[in-house]
Amino acid sequence: MNGSEPTSMHVADAPAGAPSWAALDARHVWHPYTQMLTAPAPIDVARAGGAYLYRSDGSAILDAISSWWVTLHGHAHPAIVAAIARQAAQLDQVIFAGFMHEPAARLAAQLAAITPGDLDRVFFSDDGSTSVEVALKICIGYWANRGEPRTRFLALEGAYHGDTFGAMSVSERSAFTRGVTPLLFDVERLPFPVPGTDGSAMLDAARAALAGGAIAGVIVEPLLLGAAGMRMWDAGLLRSLAALCSSHGVPFIADEVLTGFGRTGRMFACEHADIVPDVLCLSKGLTGGHLPLGATLCRPYLYDAFLDRDRSRMLFHGHSFTANPISCAAALASLDLFESEPVGRRIAAIGALHAERLADLEAGGSVCNVRRCGTVAAFDLPADSRGYLSDAARGIAARALDHGFLLRPLGEVLYILPPYSTPPDALHELYDFLLRELRG
Numbered sequence: 001m002n003g004s005e006p007t008s009m010h011v012a013d014a015p016a017g018a019p020s021w022a023a024l025d026a027r028h029v030w031h032p033y034t035q036m037l038t039a040p041a042p043i044d045v046a047r048a049g050g051a052y053l054y055r056s057d058g059s060a061i062l063d064a065i066s067s068w069w070v071t072l073h074g075h076a077h078p079a080i081v082a083a084i085a086r087q088a089a090q091l092d093q094v095i096f097a098g099f100m101h102e103p104a105a106r107l108a109a110q111l112a113a114i115t116p117g118d119l120d121r122v123f124f125s126d127d128g129s130t131s132v133e134v135a136l137k138i139c140i141g142y143w144a145n146r147g148e149p150r151t152r153f154l155a156l157e158g159a160y161h162g163d164t165f166g167a168m169s170v171s172e173r174s175a176f177t178r179g180v181t182p183l184l185f186d187v188e189r190l191p192f193p194v195p196g197t198d199g200s201a202m203l204d205a206a207r208a209a210l211a212g213g214a215i216a217g218v219i220v221e222p223l224l225l226g227a228a229g230m231r232m233w234d235a236g237l238l239r240s241l242a243a244l245c246s247s248h249g250v251p252f253i254a255d256e257v258l259t260g261f262g263r264t265g266r267m268f269a270c271e272h273a274d275i276v277p278d279v280l281c282l283s284k285g286l287t288g289g290h291l292p293l294g295a296t297l298c299r300p301y302l303y304d305a306f307l308d309r310d311r312s313r314m315l316f317h318g319h320s321f322t323a324n325p326i327s328c329a330a331a332l333a334s335l336d337l338f339e340s341e342p343v344g345r346r347i348a349a350i351g352a353l354h355a356e357r358l359a360d361l362e363a364g365g366s367v368c369n370v371r372r373c374g375t376v377a378a379f380d381l382p383a384d385s386r387g388y389l390s391d392a393a394r395g396i397a398a399r400a401l402d403h404g405f406l407l408r409p410l411g412e413v414l415y416i417l418p419p420y421s422t423p424p425d426a427l428h429e430l431y432d433f434l435l436r437e438l439r440g
């Protein structure tokens, strides 16, 4: 076949009225989590600002999912954009093994300062998945360097920690991992503590597994399992689980890739439980959502386990763009905004608005499991047996888009996870739309 011929195409090749480059996308781009044969043509986005995405024809879409949970203060925030431009002109990129630079040093110090307890050491990577890979390797290396090799992890039922192989391994086996399951390493699963139960099944399972003396680490998404369908669990149980790990000397990993930087109403979800995890994974909102960056923080005892005159005991990990200076500068600018803008007030206001309007939805009676965690609101449509691949909520999301709202259901779960600068009126309009839809 001629190299320029496409081997396959979208059913929905660039539709009439699409921008000129849409044909190039249809011909050459492979989109994530997309069945390229049947998916409708992707939505073109020409620019973004605040809580809105703007299409090539100028129409606005309210980004009610923070563009896959990353956009924190709003798109193209002028302070973050300026920091990116300044840093790009000064130092764009440098190898991070054997070299250092000011944005990474300052960011590491700030992260150490704002995270709970003595999470003092920061390992930078590229995204949420790599921050999890690093966390797993830190735990495995810690045990290996102690001379008590352990490689087994405990993870929650329904967990999602990313799409690289280690991250997939600690994630639930699901439609997401089908096809590669035989290649993933086994983990022990803790029953998800369904709200309304006392969670003792999870704690009993953790106690039994930890007593076996073979667990290298326990990984959880604190309070909020995002990809599992915005499933929420209790801070008291999180505290008990962390305490169990601590009493067995097993590192406790908090994956706050989604929950970090205010999403749950506190800067970090672990603060609700008043715990200090041994390892903390951050990404998504770390740069305000403007650029990719991952960070894995750990407590000194884990870092110290890698210090040795024998080089073979170091942490064997790194990426080409580890601690990219432009991403670090964006993250520093994003953290500054927590001081210079009323971010805390905005977070509280979004939470209050969700609470009020979720009550309206619940009163409407056609949704179930209405729930909220800080700035994240979610509810289920009546159950459908096909899980993530369910069509139940997709019709609503398609009609939402026609009305200028971006929603992306997880199976039969609809959720709203907006940037903090989202105008309250815009959120009310979205809830009004949902009320109309759900009344039928």
Ligand SMILES: Cc1ncc(COP(=O)(O)O)c(C=O)c1O
Binding pocket: 127, 128, 129, 130, 132, 160, 161, 162, 163, 221, 226, 227, 255, 256, 257, 258, 283, 284
């Ligand atoms: C809790 C959690 N961990 C890890 C990841 C993976 O992050 P990324 O997509 O940046 O690799 C995600 C992504 O949604 C996540 O929600």
